Amino acid sequence: MKIGIVGLGYVGLPLAVAFAEAGHGVVGLDADSRKLEGLAQGHSYVEDVPDAVLAPLRDRLRPTGRHRDLVSCEAVIVCVPTPLTGSREPDLTYLTDAGTELAKVLQPGQLIVLESTTYPGTTRERLAPILEESGLSAGRDFHLAFSPERIDPGRTDYTVKTTPKLVGGLTEACSERARDLYAEICDEVIVLSGPEAAELAKLLENIFRSVNIAFVNELAQLCDRLGIDVWEVVDAAATKPFGFMRFDPGPGMGGHCLPIDPFYLAFKAREHGFYPEFIELAGKINQAQPAFCAERIERALNSAGKPVKGSKILLLGVSYKAGVGDTRESPALTIARLLRELGGDVTYHDPHVPELPELGLSSADLEPALAACDVAAIVTAHPTVDYEQVATSAPLVVDFRGVTRGIEAKNLVRL
Ligand SMILES: NC(=O)c1ccc[n+]([C@@H]2O[C@H](COP(=O)([O-])OP(=O)(O)OC[C@H]3O[C@@H](n4cnc5c(N)ncnc54)[C@H](O)[C@@H]3O)[C@@H](O)[C@H]2O)c1
Numbered sequence: 580m581k582i583g584i585v586g587l588g589y590v591g592l593p594l595a596v597a598f599a600e601a602g603h604g605v606v607g608l609d610a611d612s613r614k615l616e617g618l619a620q621g622h623s624y625v626e627d628v629p630d631a632v633l634a635p636l637r638d639r640l641r642p643t644g645r646h647r648d649l650v651s652c653e654a655v656i657v658c659v660p661t662p663l664t665g666s667r668e669p670d671l672t673y674l675t676d677a678g679t680e681l682a683k684v685l686q687p688g689q690l691i692v693l694e695s696t697t698y699p700g701t702t703r704e705r706l707a708p709i710l711e712e713s714g715l716s717a718g719r720d721f722h723l724a725f726s727p728e729r730i731d732p733g734r735t736d737y738t739v740k741t742t743p744k745l746v747g748g749l750t751e752a753c754s755e756r757a758r759d760l761y762a763e764i765c766d767e768v769i770v771l772s773g774p775e776a777a778e779l780a781k782l783l784e785n786i787f788r789s790v791n792i793a794f795v796n797e798l799a800q801l802c803d804r805l806g807i808d809v810w811e812v813v814d815a816a817a818t819k820p821f822g823f824m825r826f827d828p829g830p831g832m833g834g835h836c837l838p839i840d841p842f843y844l845a846f847k848a849r850e851h852g853f854y855p856e857f858i859e860l861a862g863k864i865n866q867a868q869p870a871f872c873a874e875r876i877e878r879a880l881n882s883a884g885k886p887v888k889g890s891k892i893l894l895l896g897v898s899y900k901a902g903v904g905d906t907r908e909s910p911a912l913t914i915a916r917l918l919r920e921l922g923g924d925v926t927y928h929d930p931h932v933p934e935l936p937e938l939g940l941s942s943a944d945l946e947p948a949l950a951a952c953d954v955a956a957i958v959t960a961h962p963t964v965d966y967e968q969v970a971t972s973a974p975l976v977v978d979f980r981g982v983t984r985g986i987e988a989k990n991l992v993r994l
Pocket residue numbers: 585586587588589590591608609610611614658659660661673676677694695696697728729730731732835836
């Protein structure tokens with residue numbers, strides 16, 4: 580088969596690789612010419628796709644900026660961003676732009692699949708009419724389906740191949756085409772009644788995480804008041820072999836998905852006069868967590884007789900989660916800004932993030948930075964950092980990830 584992928588980001592590039600590795604020809608289309616140039620030279624910008632993986636696929640994975648290269652594809656999968664606007668409403672401009680361009684080259688018999696996370700109804704009500712501007716009818720002249728991407732960057736125990744794939748087509752024939760397409764790269768494909776169920780299933784997965792993370796973050800704030808170690812409590816509850824699923828507190832939620840996707844559903848719900856409480860409440864608590872953490876650093880400095888103003892504050896880990904370099908919506912950025920506003924001299928160390936243009940900083944060398952700081956805050960706990968060394972080398976350590984559990988030291992404060 581020849582497959583087109585529109586949007587070669589964290590989702591699109593691993594997908595393109597999966598199809599190419601399965602022996603298919605892949606046309607990878609992206610609007611970012613720097614990404615295309617990098618790929619043409621065999622350089623990947625996605626950590627889960629090392630350069631060495633791209634090298635043997637050169638003949639099968641062709642990066643392009645031209646939509647007409649999609650004409651010869653049997654299937655085209657759309658993986659463009661779905662962010663929020665400034666007023667926290669769905670921003671579908673990337674999707675509508677991609678759809679408009681795709682409509683100009685759409686061919687009878689092609690299968691189009693949307694993978695971008697979005698609210699239920701997007702595929703049928705938004706994407707289909709745009710594609711039909713081609714003069715072709717969705718479900719009759721071309722097939723259309725939604726299939727959510729469930730990738731978790733940095734995770735190695737589950738891959739595109741081993742994570743069951745959900746598909747929902749506009750018609751039964753659309754679903755069957757989508758099922759056959761993904762059966763080429765996934766061990767299990769689950770066909771749903773339509774795109775709406777598939778769109779909402781993805782949102783349920785992410786909102787489930789958002790709500791539970793908010794709940795345990797709120798518990799961490801309460802434990803702080805009560806003087807109880809939240810990590811001991813979570814560890815204890817997690818010994819129950821049934822009826823409990825572990826979520827860890829932290830500095831707040833980041834990434835392209837969890838802080839954003841729930842508001843897609845809240846928007847759709849409001850259109851129907853329904854105001855979902857869980858989503859808004861979880862969003863409120865999770866958004867407030869970085870401010871709570873900045874204040875925790877302020878209190879720790881205060882206990883050491885130091886004001887934030889003029890203190891050297893070292894943030895350890897600035898990506899939104901361990902093992903990856905993605906800083907989108909990272910709580911570390913908010914913590915850094917809040918402490919800077921108070922006059923703190925903020926620096927950072929992150930082996931995955933060499934530069935942080937948002938703050939005008941580069942990653943500092945760990946040992947001298949630990950020796951020079953007034954406080955080191957563990958914001959994202961990359962597994963390659965030695966936290967015993969952190970605890971012994973820094974004068975004061977605030978741990979938002981619980982990785983210093985088991986270390987007893989007077990200079991150590993945990994969330
Ligand atoms: N990153 C994740 O972990 C993850 C997981 C599951 C689902 N998703 C969802 O997948 C979608 C894509 O996310 P991502 O993280 O891959 O985003 P990304 O920003 O990493 O990649 C999107 C790519 O699309 C390109 N693009 C934008 N507009 C385009 C257009 N009109 N034509 C062609 N290319 C265009 C961008 O240049 C970029 O390379 C989003 O809806 C996201 O919510 C992401």
